[in-house]
Amino acid sequence: MRRAHRNAHRMLWPALAVLVGLALAMSLVMRAPPPAAPPPPAAEGQR
């Protein structure tokens, strides 16, 4: 590889890691919570 390619690698990968890492973290934080489990059936005596 030429020096210019190596320099581009050194610039590009940290930038890509930050951008994609940030987007990945945001998509994890902002994703909808899993549907809540159905409530346990009520006991007979409580009806």
Add this chain to the structure above:
Amino acid sequence: MSVGFKAVQWNREKYIYDAILLAGVTLYVVAFIAISHRIEPPKDLPEAIDVRIRAFGTCAFFMLTIILSIGPLARLNPWFRKLLFNRRHFGVLTFIIALLHAWFMIEWYEAQGSLPSLLTELTKWSDYGKFIGFPFKVIGFAALLILFLLAATSHDFWLSFLSPPVWKWLHMALYVAYGLVVLHVALGIMQYDSNPLIPIMLAASFALVAVLHVVAGWRERGMDRGTPTGGDGWIAAGAPGAIPDKGAVIVVAPGGERIAVFRDGTEIGALTNLCSHQNGPLGEGRIIDGCITCPWHGWQYRLSDGCAPPPFTEKLATYPVRIRNGVVEVDPRPLPPGTPATIHLPAP
């Protein structure tokens, strides 16, 4: 090399490489589908197609992760160079697997008679302003387009037509494609499937690739600053005995480009570190059958003048060398490609 272009230059190693690739892909896809069917048998055709979408999608993602790891791994440890020489077939196969992933997605819509809803999904412009809810299929399509472009230009014809530096710039678009694939998964299946394995595998794969590239790049940073030169501009490469026989040491010209100083017995010569094929690191190669052999794809050049042996016609720039005070020195001003410039050590 330069004698005509053939569709694929096959050899035994490539057959073995490709056979292992195909066997690995087949095994992965078959195992994925079989295990998925065992855990949760599909109730109808769309569910069965959905399993295929996931099988081929994850397969393409893991293949991309491996492809992008090979380059920095080969720079960190020479053992991995053996995976470099046929990486193009790996890349083309990855494009085919990704294409099948997209094809099954279209089939999924078709099986439900809702193909027009795919178009509606892609043209719902208000969704393009959202983060969660962004049409993730468009991101996947953009990545697929890049993979197509790279697969289509992977042949040596395009390498020669575009020139190695331009071809390399073009093929660095693979990094962008990988980032898009990560986002495609993060904004797609990861939003609808709460399986914790999805974010774990996604983040771990991307982190592995990113860390490998960053570490490999920064380790070479010091070398790119250049090798100190003497008063007359010549660069010291070390004592003749410090240059491994049939191997090289690499020095750096003031402009930052690298020069490989080879020794073959008593003959010492310097030439550009850039192979004329893909700009591979010649100085990390060896002298085999009397010729300097590039570690990436085996292209060969004579030490004496930097010319490829007949019938090939490639020529590399050579550099004047001398021995002063028992040290091999290189003049960093290149000679015209193919100029004889080696020196001979006195016989012991």
